[in-house]
Amino acid sequence: MSDEETIARLRVILGDIAPDLDVSTIDANADLRNDIGLDSMDFLNFVIAAHKRLRVDVPEADYGKVDSLAKFARYIAAAGAPG
Amino acid sequence: MFDIIRKSPANWQVPPNLLDYDALCRSFDWASARRAMAGLPGGGLNIAHEAVSRHVVEGRGGRIALRHLGRDGAVSEVSFAMLDEAASRFANVLESLGVARGEAVFSLSGRLPAFYSAAVGTLKRGAVFCPLFSAFGPEPIRARLEIGRGVCLVTTRMLFQCKVAPILDALPGLRVVLLIDGEAGDERGQVRALPRLMDAAAARYSAAATSPEDHALMHFTSGTTGKPKGAVLVHDAVVAQSATARYALDLHEGDIFWCTADPGWVTGMSYGVIAPLVCGVTSIVDEMEFDAERWYAIIENHKVAVWYTAPTAIRMLMKVGAEVAGKHDLRSLRFLASVGEPLNPEAVVWSQRTFGRPFHDNWWQTETGGIMIANFAALPVKPGSMGRPLPGIEAAIVERTPRGIRVVEQPDVDGELALKAGWPSMFRGYLGEDERYRKCFADGWYLTGDLARRDRDGYYWFVGRSDDVIKTAGHLVGPFEVESALMEHPAVAEAAVIGKPDEVAGNTIKAFVALKAGHEASPALERDLMAHARRRLGPAVAPREIAFRDNLPKTRSGKIMRRLLRARELGLPEGDISTLESDEKK
Numbered sequence: 001m002s003d004e005e006t007i008a009r010l011r012v013i014l015g016d017i018a019p020d021l022d023v024s025t026i027d028a029n030a031d032l033r034n035d036i037g038l039d040s041m042d043f044l045n046f047v048i049a050a051h052k053r054l055r056v057d058v059p060e061a062d063y064g065k066v067d068s069l070a071k072f073a074r075y076i077a078a079a080g081a082p083g
Numbered sequence: 084m085f086d087i088i089r090k091s092p093a094n095w096q097v098p099p100n101l102l103d104y105d106a107l108c109r110s111f112d113w114a115s116a117r118r119a120m121a122g123l124p125g126g127g128l129n130i131a132h133e134a135v136s137r138h139v140v141e142g143r144g145g146r147i148a149l150r151h152l153g154r155d156g157a158v159s160e161v162s163f164a165m166l167d168e169a170a171s172r173f174a175n176v177l178e179s180l181g182v183a184r185g186e187a188v189f190s191l192s193g194r195l196p197a198f199y200s201a202a203v204g205t206l207k208r209g210a211v212f213c214p215l216f217s218a219f220g221p222e223p224i225r226a227r228l229e230i231g232r233g234v235c236l237v238t239t240r241m242l243f244q245c246k247v248a249p250i251l252d253a254l255p256g257l258r259v260v261l262l263i264d265g266e267a268g269d270e271r272g273q274v275r276a277l278p279r280l281m282d283a284a285a286a287r288y289s290a291a292a293t294s295p296e297d298h299a300l301m302h303f304t305s306g307t308t309g310k311p312k313g314a315v316l317v318h319d320a321v322v323a324q325s326a327t328a329r330y331a332l333d334l335h336e337g338d339i340f341w342c343t344a345d346p347g348w349v350t351g352m353s354y355g356v357i358a359p360l361v362c363g364v365t366s367i368v369d370e371m372e373f374d375a376e377r378w379y380a381i382i383e384n385h386k387v388a389v390w391y392t393a394p395t396a397i398r399m400l401m402k403v404g405a406e407v408a409g410k411h412d413l414r415s416l417r418f419l420a421s422v423g424e425p426l427n428p429e430a431v432v433w434s435q436r437t438f439g440r441p442f443h444d445n446w447w448q449t450e451t452g453g454i455m456i457a458n459f460a461a462l463p464v465k466p467g468s469m470g471r472p473l474p475g476i477e478a479a480i481v482e483r484t485p486r487g488i489r490v491v492e493q494p495d496v497d498g499e500l501a502l503k504a505g506w507p508s509m510f511r512g513y514l515g516e517d518e519r520y521r522k523c524f525a526d527g528w529y530l531t532g533d534l535a536r537r538d539r540d541g542y543y544w545f546v547g548r549s550d551d552v553i554k555t556a557g558h559l560v561g562p563f564e565v566e567s568a569l570m571e572h573p574a575v576a577e578a579a580v581i582g583k584p585d586e587v588a589g590n591t592i593k594a595f596v597a598l599k600a601g602h603e604a605s606p607a608l609e610r611d612l613m614a615h616a617r618r619r620l621g622p623a624v625a626p627r628e629i630a631f632r633d634n635l636p637k638t639r640s641g642k643i644m645r646r647l648l649r650a651r652e653l654g655l656p657e658g659d660i661s662t663l664e665s666d667e668k669k
Contacts, residue, residue: 018622019614033372034154037245039218039622040373040395041556041588060403064374 006054006073013053014069017046028070043067085428085466088441096417099460101330104471111474113507116326117295117319129290130299130321131206134360135170136290138163146337148360150385151196151368161196163360166203169196169281171288173204176280177235180259184209184291187231187301190346191215191224191238191247194368197263197277198346201237202356206299206318209291210235213301213313216347216558217242220621222568223311225250227303228257231313231514235259237277240269295319295507301514302349304449305561307550313514316452320508321357323453327473327508328358331445331457332389333418341367341381342391348558349449350422353508354391358453364389375403379411386415393423393557397430397442398587405437413438418460420445423557424589425545428466444469446545448531449559450523452508456543468542469535477503479528480537487526497546500535501528551645553582555590560624562645568619569594569626572612574602577635580626581649594626595648597635604631633668 001009007028015023018038032038038046047058047066056076058066066072092098101107121137123129138144144164151159161169182188188205190212192198198214205212213231215224224246228236233256238247240262247260251273262269265276293299300316328334332354340359344350359366367385371377373396382390400408419434419442426444435441445457446469456478458470472478480498481488491498502509504527513520523530534546553560562580569578577597582590596612598604609629616625636644639662648667650657 016610018617019610020617031154034370037218037622039556040399041591041627042622044399044587045627060399061375061407064376067374 001077003070003073003077006076007069009054010050010069010072013049014046017042017049026069028073029068031067032069033067085432088431088435088464088466090461090463095460097335099333100335101333101459101474102461104459104462104474107330107474108472113322113475116475117322117507119325120322123290123292125292127292128295128318128321129206129209129293130318130357131170131203132290133321133325134206134357135163135167135203136207138360138363139167143363146363147365149196149199149366149368150339151194152370152381154370159196161199166200166360168286169200170203170207171286172281172284173200174207174288175284176261176277177205177208177210179280179284180235180275182208182210182235182259184293185211185298186234187211187213188235188237189213189215189228189231189233191217191219191236191242192263192346193217193239194346194370195239195263196368197237199356199368201261201263202346202352203360204288207288207290209293209297211298211301211315212352213303214347214352215303216345216621216623218345218621218623219246219347220617220619220624221246221250222619223564223621223624225253226564227311227313228254230310231301231303233257235261237261237263239263240265243274293318296511298511300352302352302449305552305559305564306519307552307561308563309519309561311561311564312516312519314449314510315512315514316508317511320353320452321361323475323506323508324353324358325361326475327454327457328354328362330473331443331454331459332358332391332420333460334359334362334364334389336363338362338364338388338417339367339386339415340364340389340391341369341385341387343369343373343378343396344391344393344423349452350391353453373399375400375407379408379413382413382416383411388415388417389420390416390418391420391422394421394426394430395423395556395588397421397426397434401430401433402587405433408437416440419443420457422447422454424554425467425469431464431466441466446470446533446543448533450510450529450531451502451506452510453506455502455506465538465540465542468538468544470543471541472543476506478537478543479503480535481528481530483525483530488528488530494537494539497534497536499549500531500533500543502531503527504529551581553580553590553592555582555592556588556623558623560592565592565594565616565620565624565626568616569596569612571619572615574598574608575612577643579635579643579645579648581645581652583628583649583652591628592624592626593628593630593652595630595632595635597632634665636663636667637665638662639664
């Protein structure tokens with residue numbers, strides 16, 4: 001799966017956690033908490049949902065490496081998740 | 084039961100400010116604490132002078148007050164002299180814009196240096212400073228500006244665009260909006276670019292000659308019913324905020340101190356701005372949100388000595404694991420403290436194991452203005468206990484009676500935690516709500532609404548809330564505010580919200596909703612309701628979970644029984660349901 005495809009799937013997951021956002025227009029490089037305004041519980045729920053639906057493991061210590069959609073997609077690609 | 088953590092003087096890098104608890108409690112009085120303040124040159128007391136100008140006058144202006152860590156990794160330092168000058172410019176800006184003494188200046192911003200100069204500058208001006216939480220949605224912001232009669236709001240361009248512009252027309256009393264990062268092109272109507280005004284303002288300002296009882300700060304808090312309440316603190320609060328910071332946080336002049344609280348909450352103001360400045364410490368100001376790796380790196384790189392944080396963050400650090408902490412040199416840490424909600428004993432034990440020091444839980448509320456009950460550096464810690472009352476604070480467990488209250492003398496009895504009224508940082512009112520203020524007191528005691536018990540050694544233990552207020556991620560959320568927002572949705576007939584225990588946030592908010600005729604429960608509607616609530620309230624206040632019911636349980640007088648919904652959700656005993664008239668239908 002390309003990074004673009006992963007980002008598209010992450011957008012859908014994000015939309016379920018924060019349905020108030022227009023996820024289709026979010027800048028993939030924007031910081032999810034500091035720019036987009038997710039609070040820490042939202043962010044935790046987002047990572048947990050991504051874990052379930054994309055079967056990607058993100059240990060808590062790596063949360064700083066998945067703080068934007070683009071970084072998350074690269075993280076998944078590097079981890080070789082089946083997607 | 085967890086083992087008591089005992090302290091050994093051999094491990095003290097610096098002797099704690101409070102060594103003999105009993106002796107200090109006997110000798111302490113607020114009048115003496117007040118004499119430690121400089122006071123204004125012409126008489127009077129002003130927090131801005133105690134916090135900043137005093138250091139400059141006494142030759143310490145070159146010391147670093149704030150070390151700001153920007154999002155791009157840039158570090159910038161602000162000395163007491165620089166902060167004094169910026170605050171003076173801000174006070175001049177307010178005066179030139181016609182903001183009068185006693186009027187309310189609100190802020191909506193993250194941890195930016197401009198927030199500090201706005202806070203101190205507002206106090207210099209003699210106006211009342213009211214910080215708001217920047218994760219609030221437009222509706223809580225509008226309600227608080229209206230109730231608090233805000234005439235000026237300091238915020239950023241982005242927060243203004245997302246959250247304030249949509250409600251500006253509904254706030255006729257808001258005369259000025261100052262954009263911290265604004266440019267000339269942003270100016271229209273009452274919206275002004277702050278940097279331009281600051282540059283043009285004079286760099287000196289003599290602090291307003293406020294008296295100790297003049298209003299200084301306003302912090303919003305929530306009750307079970309009704310609108311949010313603006314708790315008002317006075318300039319005299321600085322006496323308690325600085326004394327408690329020395330005893331309960333063990334601040335020593337020159338310490339590197341990190342209070343991680345958001346500036347929109349009372350902790351971020353009392354112990355993020357005022358107390359550390361008065362105590363002459365250097366505060367770490369981290370612009371970014373929580374991240375375990377970065378947090379440990381900050382402690383290591385900046386040699387943080389005293390760290391004041393919250394249970395939600397500590398529990399996240401526990402999830403990340405001790406190995407991550409082990410990669411950093413955290414030996415600069417001398418004292419660790421926690422506030423916001425009861426810190427679970429496992430977290431205290433974990434920190435003792437991981438950092439070689441326990442987190443010291445302490446307890447206070449918006450209304451108390453400062454720490455009231457704490458675990459101290461020199462005293463044993465009983466994991467799970469909030470500790471013992473500060474010197475100068477008389478606490479008790481009380482029982483409400485038809486005529487007032489009865490103080491429960493015997494130990495190990497659950498009751499309401501009460502404080503003998505009259506300490507300097509006690510709130511002096513809820514703005515415009517005298518009746519609600521009066522109801523907080525009985526027989527000379529402030530009734531906290533928290534249930535607790537005191538053990539034989541005089542340690543207090545949190546038991547629960549006496550009302551339906553929800554504590555989530557350390558913040559109080561009034562169910563009424565959330566329910567009102569849900570009720571505004573065209574499909575909703577009834578709504579009730581409860582706190583649902585959560586291992587990280589303490590509680591998360593769950594809503595129960597009954598729909599109007601013609602509306603069907605569906606995942607799409609749930610999503611739409613969730614989006615509606617988040618847009619109105621912001622993520623910190625909106626429910627994380629919504630359940631549909633055909634009917635909500637109500638009393639004869641039509642009051643929804645949140646308590647019963649919560650008991651059923653958590654599988655607890657339903658308790659007294661004699662007033663139940665119309666039961667829940669799934």
